[in-house]
Structures are given as C-alpha cells and as structure tokens.
Amino acid sequence: MHSTTTLQLPLKHATLALSAACALGLATQAIAETDRPGEGVSVQPAVASWTSAVPVSWAFVELLEELGYDVQTPISLSNPVAYLAISEGDADYWPNGWFPLHDPQLPDNFSDVATLFDPHCPACGIQGYLVDTPSIEEYGITGIDDFTRDEVKAAFDATGDGKADLFGCPPGWGCHEGINAMLDKFELRDHINHVDAGYAANFAEALSRIQAGEPALYYTWGPSAWLLSLVPGNDVMWINAPGIVEDEAERAEGVEGAVSDPIEMGFVAADIQVAANNNFLEANPAAAELFRQVRLPLEWISEVDGAMDEQDLTDAQVRPLVAEWIADNRDTVDEWLSAARSAAE
Structure with a gap:
C-alpha cells in the first residue's frame, strides 16, 4: 500500500503539472496568434515609382510585420501595371493610389476584384500655383487672374517679354498639359508665359528669385520636398x-498656406489610398482592418521625401526613418494594431 500510494502521488502531481503546462502552452500560443495574426502569411506589396511613395510604402511594411506577416520587398510598378497586378493577384496591395487622378488607369473589373480603402492621407495629393508671400501682400494677389494686371x-516678368513668367512643368508631364490647357481655356497666353524647362531647373529658378527678394510664380505639388524648400504659409502662398474641367472647379478646404479658405487649386486634390486584392483581404482581416485604420500626415511624408533628396538616400535607408516615426507615434500606432488584431479574432 505504501509503495503504491507513494507511486500514485507523484503521478497525480505529474499529471496536474503536465495539464498546467499544456494549458500554459496553449494560452501562450493563443496570445502569440492574437498578437501576430499574420504569422506564416507571405505578402507581396507594390510601390509607386515617385520618391514620396517610398516612406508610405515602408510604413505599411513595418506595421504588417508587427502583425506577424512575412512582407516581401515591395515591387516598383507604374500605376496602370500596379492596378492590373492587384486585380490579378500578382500583388496583394499598393498604398500609393491617387484618386480621382488614377481613376482612368483602373482595369474595367477592378471594383469586382479589389478594394479602395478610405484615404490614409486625405486630400494630400495637392498641386497648384504658388506666389512669394511679399508679392501676395504688395500686389494683393489672390488668384491667377491677377496676372492680367x-x-x-x-x-x-523674368525674361523681358512683357508677360509674367510661370515656372511650370516640362513636356510629357501631366501638369504641363494642365497648365497649357488653363492658359488656353481662360485666354491667359497674352499675360502669362509658361516656362516649361525641367522641373528641378524651374524650381531652382523660382527659389533663387524668392531668396533674392524677387517675385516668382510657380507650380508644384505635394507630398514633396519642394514644399519644404519654400513653405506654404511662410515663404509662399x-x-x-480655375480648373480646366468642371470637376476640378471644386474648392478645397483647409489647405495650409492658401490665400483663401476654401481655395480653388486648379487641380483636383487627390486622396492617397490603399488598393488591395479582395482575395487577400478576405483571407487576412487583420491586414484589411489595418488598411482602414492608418493615417499618415502630409508634412511627415514631405519631410522624408526632402531627406531622400538632400541626402540621396536609397529606399532601404528610408526605412529607419519610418521606424523612427512609428516609435514617436507609438500610442496611435498601437491603436491601429489593436484594431487589426481584434478584427482577426
């Protein structure tokens, strides 16, 4: 009896210990699965070819990896190719959609096989015309029609031809066509000369004139490094x-550094959005919820774009800057991740 009893007690304790260990192991596994719902899932992103797309791309890579996803290096694609790749499942998502600007580039069946999420940077894809702040004040300039005075x-008039010089865009760019269409439609050719050299050269000329205290009128867009070199609301406004088509006549509200609120920019302000394949989204509710949650500030995207330009950074060298931004905004980021994890439960 004693020997049997002696043998039974350790066995009982061992069974309890084993049960506890198993329960602990299952609980630990459950916690791990909850924290990393993307564990074991490979994801293929696409990224746009312009530089300001790079920090946006890495931001989503970093966040998806925190959810456990095995995110592959983003493949650089032109817009139409990217949307085709998403619709066919060759890429899972692309965070660089500019809408409505990219509407004509979507495949016919895109809405059936892919989803466009609410903007992660609403009205951030802005473009339009700026004038140095001293000239705004001296001449009372509020719009392009003031250049008929x-x-x-x-x-x-920087070139001496009797017209105001607009430092614009080179041939082949969409903005080149847009500026020329505006000049033609509103009969401004006799008043404004579109300087259509390379954009970097044009911006350098406008920057040089403004830094020398001379007036300058130029075109630019954001997110971009150009908005850091001449800051709207400070150096320029x-x-x-007027827009060249009816849809572009809508006024934008809350534009930083504008002469009026709302302001008629002449171009549609694009929402920057994630486009993703529906099959991927259905299989990965955590990723889908993350795409709904993320909001990225225009100023930060422009700052990183400026650093890329000034320091000649590679795409890989941009990633630490993204990780730093995530660390600085940890509380907000954790809210996004928590929502994504909850969606996977």
Missing part, C-alpha cells in the same frame, strides 16, 4: 486658379 505682369 500690368503692374503684376511687369513684376513677374497657394493662389486660386
């Missing part, structure tokens, strides 16, 4: 300009 034309 003789005193304004004379002040902004966005001015009103």
Whole structure:
C-alpha cells in the first residue's frame, strides 16, 4: 500500500503539472496568434515609382510585420501595371493610389476584384500655383487672374517679354498639359508665359528669385520636398486658379498656406489610398482592418521625401526613418494594431 500510494502521488502531481503546462502552452500560443495574426502569411506589396511613395510604402511594411506577416520587398510598378497586378493577384496591395487622378488607369473589373480603402492621407495629393508671400501682400494677389494686371505682369516678368513668367512643368508631364490647357481655356497666353524647362531647373529658378527678394510664380505639388524648400504659409502662398474641367472647379478646404479658405487649386486634390486584392483581404482581416485604420500626415511624408533628396538616400535607408516615426507615434500606432488584431479574432 505504501509503495503504491507513494507511486500514485507523484503521478497525480505529474499529471496536474503536465495539464498546467499544456494549458500554459496553449494560452501562450493563443496570445502569440492574437498578437501576430499574420504569422506564416507571405505578402507581396507594390510601390509607386515617385520618391514620396517610398516612406508610405515602408510604413505599411513595418506595421504588417508587427502583425506577424512575412512582407516581401515591395515591387516598383507604374500605376496602370500596379492596378492590373492587384486585380490579378500578382500583388496583394499598393498604398500609393491617387484618386480621382488614377481613376482612368483602373482595369474595367477592378471594383469586382479589389478594394479602395478610405484615404490614409486625405486630400494630400495637392498641386497648384504658388506666389512669394511679399508679392501676395504688395500686389494683393489672390488668384491667377491677377496676372492680367500690368503692374503684376511687369513684376513677374523674368525674361523681358512683357508677360509674367510661370515656372511650370516640362513636356510629357501631366501638369504641363494642365497648365497649357488653363492658359488656353481662360485666354491667359497674352499675360502669362509658361516656362516649361525641367522641373528641378524651374524650381531652382523660382527659389533663387524668392531668396533674392524677387517675385516668382510657380507650380508644384505635394507630398514633396519642394514644399519644404519654400513653405506654404511662410515663404509662399497657394493662389486660386480655375480648373480646366468642371470637376476640378471644386474648392478645397483647409489647405495650409492658401490665400483663401476654401481655395480653388486648379487641380483636383487627390486622396492617397490603399488598393488591395479582395482575395487577400478576405483571407487576412487583420491586414484589411489595418488598411482602414492608418493615417499618415502630409508634412511627415514631405519631410522624408526632402531627406531622400538632400541626402540621396536609397529606399532601404528610408526605412529607419519610418521606424523612427512609428516609435514617436507609438500610442496611435498601437491603436491601429489593436484594431487589426481584434478584427482577426
């Protein structure tokens, strides 16, 4: 009896210990699965070819990896190819959609096989015309139509042809066509000369003139490093300009550094959105919820784009800057991740 009893007690304790260990192991596994719902899932992103797309791309890579996903290196694709790749499942998502600008580039069946999420950077894809702040104040400039006034034309005439010079875009760019269409539609050719050299050269000329205290009118867009070199609301101001099509006549509200609120930019302000394959989303509710949650500030995207330009950073060298931003905004990021994890439960 004693020997049997002696043998039974350790066995009982061992069974309890084993049960506890198993329960602990299952609980630990459950916690791990909850924290990393993407564990074991490979994800293939696409990324746009312009530089300001890079920090946006790495932000989603970093966050998906925190959810446990095995995210592959983003493949650089042109817009139409990216949307085709998503619709066919060759890429799982692309965080660089500019809408409505990219609407014509979507495949016919895109809405059946893919999803466009609410903007992670609403109205961030802005483009339009800017004037140095001292000239805004001196000449009372509020819009492009002010450049039909003789005193304004004379002040902004850098080439001596009697017209105000608009430092714009080179041939082949969409903005080149947009500027020329505006000049033609609103009969501004006799008042404004579109300087259509390479954009970097044009911006350098506008920057040089403004730094020298001379007037300058130029076109730019954001997110971009250009918005850091001449800061709207400080060095320069966005001015009103009519759109060349009816849809572009809508006024934008809350544009930082604009002469009016709302302001007529002349171009549609694009929402920057994630596009993703529906099959991927259905299989990965955590990723889908993350795409719904993320919001990225225009100023930060432009700052990283500026650093890329100034320091000649590679795509890989941008990633630590993204990780730093995530660390600085940890509380907000954790809310996004918590929502994504809850969606997977």
